[in-house]
Amino acid sequence: MATTRAALTNDDIRMLVKGATPDERALAAHRLCRKIDRAELSEEERLQAQEILRVMAADAAELVRRALAVTLKTSPLLPPDVANRLARDVESVSLPVISFSPVFTDHDLAEIIRLGGPVRQMAVARRPKLSSKVTGLLVDQAPEDVVAAVCANDNARFSDLALQKALDRFAKSESVLQAVAYRAVLPLSVTERLIDMVGDQLREHILDNHALSAERALEIIVGAKERATIDLVDQAGRTADPKAFVTHLNRVGRLTPSLLLRALAHGHMTFVEWGLAELAGVPHHRTWLMVHDAGTLGLKAVYERAGLPSRLFPAFRAGVDAYHGMEFDGRPGERERFQEHMLQRFLTSSQAVSREESDYLLDKLDRLAGFKARAAG
The missing domain is CATH 1.10.1240 (Methyltransferase, Methionine Synthase (B12-binding Domains); Chain A, domain 1)
Incomplete structure (x- = not known):
């Protein structure tokens, strides 16, 4: 030598x-x-x-x-x-x-995980590169802080099963849930489960950065924002300034087609009128005439001017027609009965309501049924 x-x-x-x-x-x-x-x-x-x-x-x-x-x-x-x-x-x-060290095999790392204890497991979790076999072992055997560290390691590959196991083991761990949520890429099944396990801030991050099915995304968005806004619409119906309310919603980007459609299905027609007027840039009194036009042209004209999607127009048309076919009866609980009838008419009249919207409206009917049961009790 x-x-x-x-x-x-x-x-x-x-x-x-x-x-x-x-x-x-x-x-x-x-x-x-x-x-x-x-x-x-x-x-x-x-x-x-x-x-x-x-x-x-x-x-x-x-x-x-x-x-x-x-x-x-x-x-x-x-x-x-x-x-x-x-x-x-x-x-x-x-x-x-x-x-x-790049010379370790997966088998070597598995032995370190099995015998080495938490400190050595943490060193494995933070390695520059890890296979899904190794991350699966860490998720199965390591304590919370190690699992959080490996989930936060975007150079570590994970199987769907391992990420699900991490959520199973540490469903209440803020550090693990956050580490999973902030991974660069997540499987759809993990994202849709994780969304129900985290707070508002992480939920917003997941919505902004990870793929969700259309149904789940709509449910979450509505759950976090538009359902809360519907509650505000109920309050706004008792105020004297619906114009200011819809102007604010439009300014912050929350006066959406879905919100208007769902407000219509709840029977909040005044809110819908002011919302269409705001989006179309048409005075409310003219919007009212077009929305309640006995013919077929008025609603379509103001709807198109508001820039709402054409695919939802048949649902809006059915909702307005259903509204005109309903009347308040003045008896106790009339608000809930009116909404229940409105939702039923809306669902059965409109062929254009999407599965997502139908699921939401059916959920609302279930809630109204629960209200009636509690009132009767």
């Missing part, structure tokens, strides 16, 4: 083997590791260099073994048997290698 010995120097090797103090041997180990990592070695020289590294890994001084671990933690030249020996060493030696 003349070439390698010349590159490494005989003095360095002699100091490594015979150095009087750990400090001297650690300095020699550092120099040797740097030179081994940078040298162009033949196969024979590489094998001999590995033997030198094994001598370092067996040194009684922690300082020497740490010099080896830190200097070659990212090197592909570290022999796998040496890497695994260092991984079982004290933490000051093992953690640099576990955290970064």
Whole structure:
């Protein structure tokens, strides 16, 4: 090994083997590791260099073994048997290698996870690259903080099953739920489950950054915003300034076609009139005439001017017609009865209501039925 010995120097090797103090041997180990990592070695020289590294890994001084671990933690030249020996060493030696060494196989990492304890598991969780096999093991076996760390590692690959298991094990853990929510990519099944487990801030992040089915997205958006706005519409019906209310909603981007359609299905016609007037830029009295036009042209004209989607117009038409066919009867509970009848008429009259809208309206009918049952009780 003349070439390698010349590159490494005989003095360095002699100091490594015979150095009087750990400090001297650690300095020699550092120099040797740097030179081994940078040298162009033949196969024979590489094998001999590995033997030198094994001598370092067996040194009684922690300082020497740490010099080896830190200097070659990212090197592909570290022999796998040496890497695994260092991984079982004290933490000051093992953690640099576990955290970064590219020579570990999935089987090696699985053994570290199984036997190494939480500190070493955390080092595995934060590695620059992890397979789905390794992340699955961490999710199965590691404590909460380790699972949160691996879920936050976007260079770690996950199976759908492993992410679901993380949600199963740590359904109440804010750190795990947040780590999953902030992953760059999530499977649809995980996103749609996670959305029901988190608070408003994380829910907004998920809606903005992850894919959801159209049905689920609509349900969530309406649940978080438009259903709350419908409650405001109920209050607005008792105020004297619906114009200001719809102007505010339009300014903040919440005067949506879906909101107007659902308000119509609830029988909030005054709100719908003012909403159409706001979007169309038409005075309310003219909007009222067009909405309640006995013919077929008025509603269509103001609807189109408001820029609402043509696919929803048949539903709006059916809703207005249903409204005109209903009357308040003045008896106790008339508001709930009117809404129930309105929703039933709307659902049965309109062929244009989407599945998402139908599900929402049916849910509202269920709630009204619950109200009636409580009132009767």
